[in-house]
Amino acid sequence: MSQQPLPLDDELGRGAPGRPAIGRGPNRGGEFSQRDDHAPSAGWGAARSVGRVLAEGRAPLKGPHAVLKMNHENGGFDCPGCAWPDDRNGLHLDICENGIKHVTWEMTRKRVDRAFFASHTVTELSGWSDFALEDQGRLTEPMSYDPATDTYVPISWSDAFALVGSTLRGLDSPHQASFYTSGRLSNEATFLYQLWVREFGTNNLPDCSNMCHEASGRALQAAIGTGKGTCDIDDWERADLLIVMAVNAASNAPRMLTALAEAHRRGAQIVHVNPLIEAASRRTIVPHEFVTMATFHATKTGTMNVQPRIGGDLALLRGVAKAVLERAATDPGAIDQQFVKNHTAYFESYRDQVAATPWEHLVEQSAVPEHEIRDLAERYLAASRTVISWCLGLTQQEHGVDTIREIVNLLLLRGNIGREGAGPSPIRGHSNVQGNRTCGIDNHPPAAFLDRLDEACGITSPRADGLDTVATIEAMRAGDVKVFVSMGGNFSMAAPDTEATFEALRNTDLTVQVSTKLNRSHLVHGRTALILPCLGRTEKDTQRGGEQGVSVEDSMSMVHLSYGMRKPASPQLLSECAILTGMARATLPNSATPWESYVEDYDRIRDTMATVLDGFEDFNRRVRMPLGFRIRQPARERVFLTESGRAEFCASPLPDVMPPVGKLMLSTVRSHDQWNTTVYSDDDRYRGVKNLRTLLFMNRTDMADRGLGEFDLIDITSFARDGSTRTVWGYRAIAYDIPVGNVIGYMPELNVLCGIADFSTQSDQPLMKHQIVSVVPAASAAHPQDPR
Numbered sequence: 001m002s003q004q005p006l007p008l009d010d011e012l013g014r015g016a017p018g019r020p021a022i023g024r025g026p027n028r029g030g031e032f033s034q035r036d037d038h039a040p041s042a043g044w045g046a047a048r049s050v051g052r053v054l055a056e057g058r059a060p061l062k063g064p065h066a067v068l069k070m071n072h073e074n075g076g077f078d079c080p081g082c083a084w085p086d087d088r089n090g091l092h093l094d095i096c097e098n099g100i101k102h103v104t105w106e107m108t109r110k111r112v113d114r115a116f117f118a119s120h121t122v123t124e125l126s127g128w129s130d131f132a133l134e135d136q137g138r139l140t141e142p143m144s145y146d147p148a149t150d151t152y153v154p155i156s157w158s159d160a161f162a163l164v165g166s167t168l169r170g171l172d173s174p175h176q177a178s179f180y181t182s183g184r185l186s187n188e189a190t191f192l193y194q195l196w197v198r199e200f201g202t203n204n205l206p207d208c209s210n211m212c213h214e215a216s217g218r219a220l221q222a223a224i225g226t227g228k229g230t231c232d233i234d235d236w237e238r239a240d241l242l243i244v245m246a247v248n249a250a251s252n253a254p255r256m257l258t259a260l261a262e263a264h265r266r267g268a269q270i271v272h273v274n275p276l277i278e279a280a281s282r283r284t285i286v287p288h289e290f291v292t293m294a295t296f297h298a299t300k301t302g303t304m305n306v307q308p309r310i311g312g313d314l315a316l317l318r319g320v321a322k323a324v325l326e327r328a329a330t331d332p333g334a335i336d337q338q339f340v341k342n343h344t345a346y347f348e349s350y351r352d353q354v355a356a357t358p359w360e361h362l363v364e365q366s367a368v369p370e371h372e373i374r375d376l377a378e379r380y381l382a383a384s385r386t387v388i389s390w391c392l393g394l395t396q397q398e399h400g401v402d403t404i405r406e407i408v409n410l411l412l413l414r415g416n417i418g419r420e421g422a423g424p425s426p427i428r429g430h431s432n433v434q435g436n437r438t439c440g441i442d443n444h445p446p447a448a449f450l451d452r453l454d455e456a457c458g459i460t461s462p463r464a465d466g467l468d469t470v471a472t473i474e475a476m477r478a479g480d481v482k483v484f485v486s487m488g489g490n491f492s493m494a495a496p497d498t499e500a501t502f503e504a505l506r507n508t509d510l511t512v513q514v515s516t517k518l519n520r521s522h523l524v525h526g527r528t529a530l531i532l533p534c535l536g537r538t539e540k541d542t543q544r545g546g547e548q549g550v551s552v553e554d555s556m557s558m559v560h561l562s563y564g565m566r567k568p569a570s571p572q573l574l575s576e577c578a579i580l581t582g583m584a585r586a587t588l589p590n591s592a593t594p595w596e597s598y599v600e601d602y603d604r605i606r607d608t609m610a611t612v613l614d615g616f617e618d619f620n621r622r623v624r625m626p627l628g629f630r631i632r633q634p635a636r637e638r639v640f641l642t643e644s645g646r647a648e649f650c651a652s653p654l655p656d657v658m659p660p661v662g663k664l665m666l667s668t669v670r671s672h673d674q675w676n677t678t679v680y681s682d683d684d685r686y687r688g689v690k691n692l693r694t695l696l697f698m699n700r701t702d703m704a705d706r707g708l709g710e711f712d713l714i715d716i717t718s719f720a721r722d723g724s725t726r727t728v729w730g731y732r733a734i735a736y737d738i739p740v741g742n743v744i745g746y747m748p749e750l751n752v753l754c755g756i757a758d759f760s761t762q763s764d765q766p767l768m769k770h771q772i773v774s775v776v777p778a779a780s781a782a783h784p785q786d787p788r
């Protein structure tokens with residue numbers, strides 16, 4: 001058994017006045033520290049870290065074996081670590097520290113069985129840290145909540161399905177249920193899921209995308225007619241300028257380091273845009289070299305760092321556009337006149353808008369000096385092929401959609417789309433979050449998709465828009481949604497406003513969590529609750545028709561098959577497709593959909609998908625090609641499915657992103673040693689942090705203004721738009737290289753500060769990187785005894 005977990009201060013993890021707060025990691029105690037650590041990313045630190053995870057997962061032999069199979073071009077399983085594409089130039093192994101950690105976390109030998117549940121009440125487990133919950137190992141059999149004993153007790157699969165079916169059929173309306181998806185779900189399971197939900201009669205299909213890249217999809221859809229990037233990995237290999245915005249690549253997309261190191265070697269410019277100087281902008285030991293341990297020297301992965309304020313990217317990008325347009329007055333070659341004339345719309349209004357925005361505003365709003373903006377513009381003008389990529393630092397903002405449209409504006413000026421080595425390239429998060437949307441998880445689905453679905457599947461889909469993540473929370477709180485089904489994920493921790501989300505989940509009649517590991521979403525449950533354990537990506541999925549593979553789509557629209565090869569963690573686990581089939585049949589006993597036949601052989605699901613989904617023609621054959629296939633992206637061929645038939649410039653007003661006087665702007669991020677809500681340790685290696693998660697990175701000036709010294713205890717209060725405030729107590733101030741007025745701390749801890757009403761009016765995304773806060777010395781900062 002693992003060590004006795006330390007209790008959380010309170011279930012919401014807000015801490016308490018006068019005491020150091022406790023984070024959601026292991027809280028092993030001991031000294032905490034932070035020092036500037038400019039060691040190259042990956043390398044021996046990564047190797048040690050992997051060794052520790054392998055040892056703790058008690059899988060020292062199986063771990064590396066699985067890793068060697070991971071992302072292999074034939075026969076391996078897709079690494080669930082991130083959505084970065086696999087290397088396509090004959091390099092079979094391009095894996096990373098965090099992918100290994102993520103996989104071995106799933107492969108642990110520890111088990112959460114009925115004996116475990118019998119000996120711990122839900123109330124007791126609620127006091128455990130989130131690390132301790134997941135660290136208990138893999139779930140082994142279906143469980144249902146028993147209010148009499150406050151424990152989870154075993155339930156058979158058929159009874160579990162019957163409970164889901166009868167509860168759903170008992171609702172007054174299908175809209176009283178909501179069906180969440182985390183971005184792990186395979187394309188095949190995704191398709192069955194949305195088919196079940198739509199046949200049942202609702203579009204209430206919230207997903208993690210609503211908190212992740214919704215803004216990217218909307219911006220790209222509006223600008224270029226398809227809501228995805230246009231680049232593939234070859235474009236990254238051919239670009240002579242890579243602008244990497246708003247991502248902590250060394251931790252969250254480590255395989256990107258290979259592309260950056262390679263770009264540096266061939267002399268490309270690599271500009272990192274981030275309020276923090278993150279590890280990927282310095283030096284790296286590229287991931288596959290770290291595994292082979294062959295070459296062991298660091299390579300540079302950046303040529304310029306730009307540090308905008310949080311939310312200042314739109315002003316920065318517009319500054320670059322302004323410099324480019326100014327140059328065009330004397331040098332018409334500064335912009336691609338032919339492209340602008342033949343392929344774009346609304347150039348003039350954009351040009352006028354840029355001209356009307358004075359430099360002082362751009363500098364003030366971006367917090368980047370004019371000479372630096374012009375320096376970046378010079379690099380852009382000098383490049384013939386530019387890729388601009390981005391991740392959450394842009395999307396989880398009020399002005400995320402406008403900012404991403406500004407990226408496209410800038411690219412359009414020089415014809416950097418639809419040709420080799422150029423284009424917009426969002427870095428997706430979960431390994432199949434892009435595939436989930438492609439395959440129908442969408443709470444406001446396009447009518448054309450529903451028409452084809454109905455025709456191919458003989459159902460009548462509802463036409464009204466459904467609820468997204470935030471709206472689902474509100475509806476559960478109001479009692480309008482009574483059943484919550486979650487395919488993967490950890491909704492209670494991932495969602496904004498932890499208190500509101502807990503209240504919402506507890507106000508339902510039934511919560512159903514399809515999961516691999518125990519997490520807090522099993523403890524924050526409805527009046528009835530089910531935990532349905534499923535196979536992980538690494539495990540063999542055997543059905544009547546033999547061993548099944550599932551497909552996923554990466555960040556660059558490549559679809560390929562993934563086969564697990566490990567023995568399932570428990571004989572009672574079912575695949576996600578099988579669980580969906582069971583729930584669907586129990587809900588829709590008279591359904592004409594061939595559920596049982598689908599699950600016998602996933603080729604049958606793929607055959608139906610081929611008739612419904614654009615780009616999936618001949619799915620079964622093409623997905624078996626060694627590297628899979630690329631879904632056609634029309635914008636890549638300069639076919640823009642917009643109303644104008646052209647790529648559209650967007651002249652949005654410049655927003656004011658300055659925090660009010662005396663307040664600070666907070667952005668919440670991941671540490672190096674976590675995977676979303678799964679926290680492996682309390683360290684954040686590349687930012688030099690050891691043993692501390694309840695911290696805030698602050699500018700020294702902001703600390704001095706508040707009379708704060710290094711590691712002083714602070715209380716943080718957020719100010720929501722609806723006038724409400726939320727507080728966490730007992731965090732630590734850490735001086736860091738970050739623009740004045742900006743602070744950064746960790747998710748999921750700081751979700752308690754994100755008010756439920758604070759979502760972007762452009763994307764409906766919660767403002768997880770755009771919170772107005774005050775920071776004050778903790779009431780007891782001078783308190784002599786400090787338990788740590």
Ligand SMILES: Nc1nc2c(c(=O)[nH]1)N[C@H]1C(S)=C(S)[C@@H](COP(=O)(O)OP(=O)(O)OC[C@H]3O[C@@H](n4cnc5c(=O)[nH]c(N)nc54)[C@H](O)[C@@H]3O)O[C@H]1N2
Nearest residue numbers: 098246247248252310311391392393429430669670675676
């Ligand atoms: N190991 C690991 N890999 C992961 C994940 C994980 O948790 N662990 N999560 C996966 C998922 S679901 C996703 S979506 C991705 C997330 O990948 P990231 O987007 O890297 O996630 P965050 O840690 O939230 O980091 C946001 C980055 O944006 C910067 N930033 C914050 N605010 C701003 C801003 O206003 N402007 C700019 N320019 N930058 C800003 C932060 O300093 C930080 O570097 O990673 C995926 N991969």
Ligand SMILES: Nc1nc2c(c(=O)[nH]1)N[C@H]1C(S)=C(S)[C@@H](COP(=O)(O)OP(=O)(O)OC[C@H]3O[C@@H](n4cnc5c(=O)[nH]c(N)nc54)[C@H](O)[C@@H]3O)O[C@H]1N2
Nearest residue numbers: 182208212488489490494514515516517519676677747768
């Ligand atoms: N404050 C703040 N909040 C955020 C963010 C932020 O930057 N700041 N980021 C947001 C983003 S980008 C995202 S994507 C969301 C993530 O939100 P989610 O996707 O809901 O959360 P995860 O932590 O990725 O889910 C982890 C759980 O998934 C389950 N799981 C793992 N593998 C499998 C599998 O193969 N099948 C099934 N069925 N279950 C599995 C395990 O039980 C594990 O506990 O969080 C969002 N929340």
Ligand SMILES: [Mo]
Nearest residue numbers: 208212429430
């Ligand atoms: Mo994400």
